[in-house]
Amino acid sequence: MTPVRDLAAFEWPASRPARAFAWRPGQRHRPGLAFMSATGRLHGFKSLAERRVLLALDFVGGMTEVLSQPFTLKFTTCQRPVRHTPDFLALTRGTALLIDVRPADLIKPDDALKFAAAQRAARAVGWHYAVVAGWRPQPWAALEALSARRRAMSDPLGLLPELLELTAEQSRRLGELVAATSWPTLARAYLLHLLWSRRLTLDLALPLGDESWIYLPRRG
Known part of the structure; x- marks a missing residue:
């Protein structure tokens, strides 16, 4: 004690x-x-x-x-x-x-x-x-989507610098950002990983989709 x-x-x-932590039938x-x-x-x-x-x-x-x-x-x-x-x-x-x-x-x-x-x-x-005591539905749905890409990812195609450079030029909508990369389909998955690790950021209070604005995080 x-x-x-x-x-x-x-x-x-x-x-x-x-x-x-117990598991039993009928719980x-x-x-x-x-x-x-x-x-x-x-x-x-x-x-x-x-x-x-x-x-x-x-x-x-x-x-x-x-x-x-x-x-x-x-x-x-x-x-x-x-x-x-x-x-x-x-x-x-x-x-x-x-x-x-x-x-x-x-x-x-x-x-x-x-x-x-x-x-x-x-x-x-x-x-x-x-x-x-509860969750707002939109932030939780976004976290669930981002968590699918939370594990470490390799970057043989150089998508990390490309996504960061494009976002540094100006904030972009998610669909526009991935379309501007060399490999849009693969960039979408890698972008979710960058959002999870907060190398890039978005407003979690809004629905996650192609219209979401993607930003570089502010550095204090």
């Missing part, structure tokens, strides 16, 4: 999930394993909503480790002792993000109590905390 004040100093990479949720390019390995999830969180974390990047079911938080209310296991702990350089996943229409008062305790524990050690 570890006090909350010592969570930040715990050796998380060597830890194991607080709860096992209503959809557990599984999802690959993350950020860590190069599979991560457990208990539902499709949690799988989406792993995909979003992979896209955001900057994670040094992502742990499923990282620990069980034990606390006591005026009425009873309570246990809560957050869904993910995403470690970054210098801090961490503790995450709970629950669709908004399924959050009950008891869940809200547990989330409040998890948020307080996270703040006590300098972490961030979030409850993922």
Whole structure:
């Protein structure tokens, strides 16, 4: 058992999930394993909503480790002792993000109590905390499409400098950009890879398609 004040100093990479991921006939949720390019390995999830969180974390990047079911938080209310296991702990350089996943229409008062305790524990050690209660349809559809090209790709035809040079000249619509390359069909697949790795960028609030504007990312 570890006090909350010592969570930040715990050796998380060597830890194991607080709860096992079980598969059995007739269960209503959809557990599984999802690959993350950020860590190069599979991560457990208990539902499709949690799988989406792993995909979003992979896209955001900057994670040094992502742990499923990282620990069980034990606390006591005026009425009873309570246990809560957050869904993910995403470690970054210098801090961490503790995450709970629950669709908004399924959050009950008891869940809200547990989330409040998890948020307080996270703040006590300098972490961030979030409850993922849903997704806007357009950004999620775009992430799903981009994730198909998230693994490393070779570039024997030199599409990378060509796509970057064309976009540096001016921002272009996706269909126009790939059509201006030497190999349009192959450039489309490589462009999705560049968007996933954020060598190029677009507005995820809008539908992804040939009319999407493609930009060079701003450098701070």
